[in-house]
Amino acid sequence: MSFAVIQMVSQDDIAANLLQARRLLEQAAAAGARLAVLPENFSALGRRDAADLGRLEASGEGPVLPWLKRTARDLRLWIVAGTLPLPPDDQPRGKPRACSLLIDEQGETVARYDKLHLFDVDVSDSRGRYRESDDYAHGEQLVVADTPVGRLGLTVCYDLRFPELYGALREAGAELISAPSAFTRVTGAAHWDVLIRARAIETQCYLLAAAQGGVHPGGRETYGHTAIIDPWGRKLVERADGEAALLAERDGVEQASIRERMPVVRHKRFFAAAEPRQPDVETL
Numbered sequence: 001m002s003f004a005v006i007q008m009v010s011q012d013d014i015a016a017n018l019l020q021a022r023r024l025l026e027q028a029a030a031a032g033a034r035l036a037v038l039p040e041n042f043s044a045l046g047r048r049d050a051a052d053l054g055r056l057e058a059s060g061e062g063p064v065l066p067w068l069k070r071t072a073r074d075l076r077l078w079i080v081a082g083t084l085p086l087p088p089d090d091q092p093r094g095k096p097r098a099c100s101l102l103i104d105e106q107g108e109t110v111a112r113y114d115k116l117h118l119f120d121v122d123v124s125d126s127r128g129r130y131r132e133s134d135d136y137a138h139g140e141q142l143v144v145a146d147t148p149v150g151r152l153g154l155t156v157c158y159d160l161r162f163p164e165l166y167g168a169l170r171e172a173g174a175e176l177i178s179a180p181s182a183f184t185r186v187t188g189a190a191h192w193d194v195l196i197r198a199r200a201i202e203t204q205c206y207l208l209a210a211a212q213g214g215v216h217p218g219g220r221e222t223y224g225h226t227a228i229i230d231p232w233g234r235k236l237v238e239r240a241d242g243e244a245a246l247l248a249e250r251d252g253v254e255q256a257s258i259r260e261r262m263p264v265v266r267h268k269r270f271f272a273a274a275e276p277r278q279p280d281v282e283t284l
């Protein structure tokens with residue numbers, strides 16, 4: 001049972017990004033992938049109109065959700081739709097979440113994960129001030145779902161720095177974890193490789209790390225290095241930058257053997273809170 005990670009160099013033109021994504025998903029499906037992970041903000045990168053885009057999609061008039069449905073069905077492929085801005089289901093006019101949808105091969109949405117940790121960070125480079133929370137609100141729960149390649153835990157990008165989330169996904173039964181990303185060049189060069197391998201090793205899961213890799217509008221550069229890491233921490237595939245569809249296969253027997261021979265879940269002595277903490281109360 002193989003799965004794919006897709007690397008893109010998304011721009012601010014949604015139609016062009018969807019064409020690029022379609023080509024890469026076709027390659028993945030033709031090579032035999034049953035599930036493919038798109039990168040963070042695959043459909044639009046470098047725009048500041050997340051609220052408008054999210055409301056448009058929620059109203060059913062947006063371009064991305066119907067495209068996802070159609071593509072999954074045409075290619076008979078499960079898709080982890082990187083991220084796209086979407087308001088909460090029960091507040092169609094609310095602030096968008098950075099939302100990672102899991103679409104099945106019939107085109108139905110079977111899970112929705114809203115990015116828990118928002119990237120409000122001053123990176124030490126010339127243009128490096130990021131305030132994701134200006135445009136997005138954070139999510140509030142963990143999400144795992146069953147897929148044909150195994151039980152999947154969903155995460156996004158900056159989440160990679162919060163191992164408690166990954167530990168909780170493992171305890172919720174995850175066998176694979178998706179991490180669609182758009183790491184900055186600077187932080188990626190310093191930390192990406194260690195973060196994705198550490199999350200795979202400590203959870204004994206396959207890490208499906210699908211990244212943006214190249215130059216985007218405004219000269220912003222992402223680190224790329226899309227990869228699949230196996231539960232022993234081996235890098236099965238990797239691409240430094242540019243468009244790519246990379247495949248690997250799950251070895252469930254080996255994964256079970258690693259978990260049995262090194263039963264870290266049973267050895268655990270410190271426990272993080274089971275639920276993410278509630279949204280911060282605004283104080284003056």
Ligand SMILES: O=C(O)CNC(=O)[C@H](CS)NC(=O)CCC(=O)C(=O)O
Pocket residue numbers: 040041044045046047119130131132157158161182183184187188
């Ligand atoms: O804003 C967009 O257009 C796309 N979204 C992103 O790039 C997101 C939020 S700004 N990036 C990250 O989370 C980078 C994390 C990172 O680089 C790190 O943890 O070091």
